[in-house]
Amino acid sequence: MSQIVWIARHGNRIDFVNPEWFNTAERRFDPPLSDDGVVQAYQLGQRLKAENIAHIFASPFLRTVQTANQIAEALDLPIKLEAGLSEWLNPAWFPEMPEKLSIEALTKLYQRIDSSYTSRLVPQYPETHAEMLIRAGKTATLLADEFFSEDILLVGHGASVLGGAVGLVGASAKDQVKASLCCLVKVARQEADWLLELTGDTSHLSAVEEVIRFN
Template sequence: MTDVVLVLRHGERRESVEKNRRETAERVHDPGLTDRGRRQADRAAERLRKADVGEIYASPFLRAVQTAAPVADAVGVPVRVEPGLGEHLDPERFDAHPELLGRAERVERFPRTDTDHRPLLEPTFPEDAADAERRIGETARRILDSADADRVLFVGHRATVDGVAHGLVGSAEGVEAPPCGVTEFARDGGENGEERGTDWRVERSGDAAHLDGEA
């Protein structure tokens, strides 16, 4: 049974600093990380190297997979790409379901991709914020129903952090999600001989101490 869930938001994305990116981008709605974002991901990987992460699940958006890759290398665990953890498909941001990196290219670029993983939940377009929260929360619960690891890592977006919070503790109020910040949820009980419960609590929110001094 999983007792700890860690949620890592992706690092700084290119779209946030390259204002004209959409005019030349191959996949308009799937920006990757900036150089700074990659450094942030490397810092997060060092932070999580000794976190005893046993399973990693990532949103299929490029910036999330790029963030998950160095963590997977650091802890020696494959990345299971899970669409249900993906970005909120807001019709005000997307005009259709976004085109993402294809599976074959993803596996080639990120060798630690788990090719045996089959998606648990496919998002539908369009969806409002509440729909996205429910979808991500349901995905998190499905993952935990079958997870074998004591500690599981999800890598995604602000919406991923919020959705997991809603799915596990019922609310994302007060939960922060800075780029490459780590939010930790712990299952009540399970220590000092206590029976492990079904309730979850927020242990830490948007912790980005590992990024101190990152320019």
């Protein structure tokens, strides 16, 4: 049995480009992509056009949905919103559960969203780093097993990219995966084993960040 799980991080976000955005935003902890982030997401979609991806799963945060939408347009696939791929709900980052657009509002904005899909795992605020790794890892393994006969793509955040890889490959992935913006991780299943084949590829991007940022 063989299968490929691709894991991608969202593109650049508006508050990384314009920190002042945070001060007046309606949903301060759910920033959209910046203009160059949209370009990055488009380039990632073009990179993945040649791959045999059957399902796209995305965190319900706006920046991940926007990234997944660019990929979904390139691959002509729906988007399944999976809360288990959400941002690390770190109380040092968020004073409360971060407010996001509702699933209904997202579905109106992005018609490729599959409204019939239900998240397999829902994170609870607050969570420690260890809890986040377990949650993201469990989500990746659940989806890989449920859709075991097909290649899938998980679009998440720096934390959930790392957690997903650790969940599939094991703790060794912690020191190998570099979850930069719009990077691509490739994990291949060969019988009972998972092999880490790409650890954070950004060769598809015309511009990459020099220092990896998470929040």
